[in-house]
């Protein structure tokens with residue numbers, strides 16, 4: 426049996442969990458095993474029922490009155506107890522922050538290996554996986570030796586596809602937990618206020634790098650983004666120099682974006698920046714160096730000084746829009 | 749207060765890299781080395797904790813002799829002690845790495861143990877968590893704010909639409925994300941002192957891995973030719989036409 430850990434927040438199942446179930450279903454057909462799901466938290470009955478459409482035949486509902494927000498040790502202990510009782514061959518989760526953390530904790534408790542962010546699994550005499558390294562700019566083929574096999578599924582590696590299971594049951598699981606298991610827990614949540622278009626959702630992103638030169642220099646990028654209804658982002662050079670807040674950093678240790686158009690200004694095209702653009706449809710690069718590596722990864726290029734080109738572009742777009 | 753920070757030496761690949769012929773590693777000839785931005789922030793956080801609360805800080809790495817360079821960088825910024833768990837330079841899986849770190853620190857009394865959320869090259873998302881569980885101390889992963897008050901830690905983690913706030917007792921492990929602070933540059937004096945500092949070394953031999961690397965592969969890249977729209981300001985009308993064609997204006 427394959428056990429998939431389902432991530433949910435405020436009554437909604439994470440898309441990445443549905444992708445995980447899609448990959449798990451493919452694996453289940455190869456090894457002739459059922460797919461079970463596990464959900465932790467309160468009011469999860471209705472959520473669980475929606476998993477039948479993704480091929481889940483049994484959902485384990487882990488319940489304890491003390492579950493509110495995330496309590497990693499209590500959740501981990503619950504999962505380890507469930508695993509001890511239902512004995513899956515494979516335990517998997519989405520390769521999100523939470524999924525990777527939970528599975529790492531379960532792996533540590535069981536004393537087994539764990540492969541993070543897999544895009545493919547190959548059951549057989551040995552259990553092979555392909556996983557993302559370097560934030561996705563490198564792939565690794567590896568083998569997981571001991572049992573059960575633990576891996577997370579990289580977000581967007583497979584598209585979520587429904588395929589209803591013939592039967593479906595839910596089963597309550599009551600873990601045995603002590604007060605001590607709640608020593609790490611979320612004591613409160615702070616909602617952040619929404620301002621403007623967020624980077625991950627923006628349809629157009631104007632990005633700036635070292636070539637922008639200063640915090641002041643980003644003004645023209647702001648202006649261009651505003652004209653196009655988009656958001657501003659930057660490279661690590663821009664955030665490290667304090668020209669932009671870290672929240673605006675695009676790349677391996679920053680945000681992942683997926684706009685229709687990314688306008689890269691004064692950016693060389695380092696791999697750790699480019700992996701943040703995986704979902705981007707088109708890239709337009711403005712760079713004064715014709716040899717800049719960004720030109721071999723962009724769709725459109727303009728060679729020249731961004732401090733000349735961007736203001737002229739703003740002027741022209743303003744004119745066109747006024748017509 | 750005693751603070752430990754763990755870092756990993758990785759190549760600074762820049763814009764292009766190739767694999768070695770046996771596909772076991774990145775070809776690092778002519779490359780400089782660095783640590784993950786998450787770990788740079790963990791180092792900074794360690795220095796700030798000591799500046800604020802007093803005590804001693806230690807940086808630790810498991811890697812080849814050459815990784816002493818990354819330890820010295822941390823020393824130059826203000827970390828006090830450095831420990832090198834010396835290997836033959838081949839890659840260890842995260843379980844073995846965590847086990848070696850646990851054995852090296854078990855006898856020491858660290859109040860705060862800092863890790864990156866994930867290392868730059870392996871992206872395993874687990875070494876810090878494994879160390880915490882083996883030592884049976886609490887851990888919060890992926891934090892972007894940390895405060896210590898009356899022997900208690902308050903840590904914040906960014907989630908969709910806001911922040912989660914955790915309160916927990918020390919000793920504790922935290923895995924850190926870039927953005928928690930802005931790391932300082934070392935001073936010239938720091939660099940000079942770091943050069944003379946002794947690095948504690950422990951030689952280790954590699955145990956059996958549970959996640960066994962077979963080979964590395966480069967993913968398919970964005971292909972196709974770049975269309976050069978022009979040079980300088982003269983390109984502006986062409987850019988505008990393209991933006992119209994793409995439907996963004």
Ligand SMILES: Cc1cc2nc3c(=O)[nH]c(=O)nc-3n(C[C@H](O)[C@H](O)[C@H](O)COP(=O)(O)OP(=O)(O)OC[C@H]3O[C@@H](n4cnc5c(N)ncnc54)[C@H](O)[C@@H]3O)c2cc1C
Nearest residue numbers: 634635636660661676677678691693695697698713731868
């Ligand atoms: C583990 C790791 C993780 C990392 N994570 C990230 C990450 O998440 N995000 C990220 O961005 N980086 C990340 N980096 C850093 C990354 O490797 C690069 O150092 C960084 O992206 C380079 O930023 P840049 O393009 O702004 O600067 P540079 O590489 O210095 O490029 C500047 C470019 O601007 C051009 N230019 C200069 N002046 C002008 C002008 N007036 N007009 C037009 N063009 C001009 C130059 O020709 C040059 O091509 C990471 C690095 C490591 C090792």
Ligand SMILES: Nc1ncnc2c1ncn2[C@@H]1O[C@H](COP(=O)(O)O)[C@@H](O)[C@H]1O
Nearest residue numbers: 754809810863864866867872873874875
């Ligand atoms: N070889 C190593 N030496 C010291 N610390 C390490 C090593 N590998 C990983 N770490 C630490 O563990 C964190 C998470 O690594 P990983 O689980 O491999 O992604 C890193 O950011 C480092 O802080």
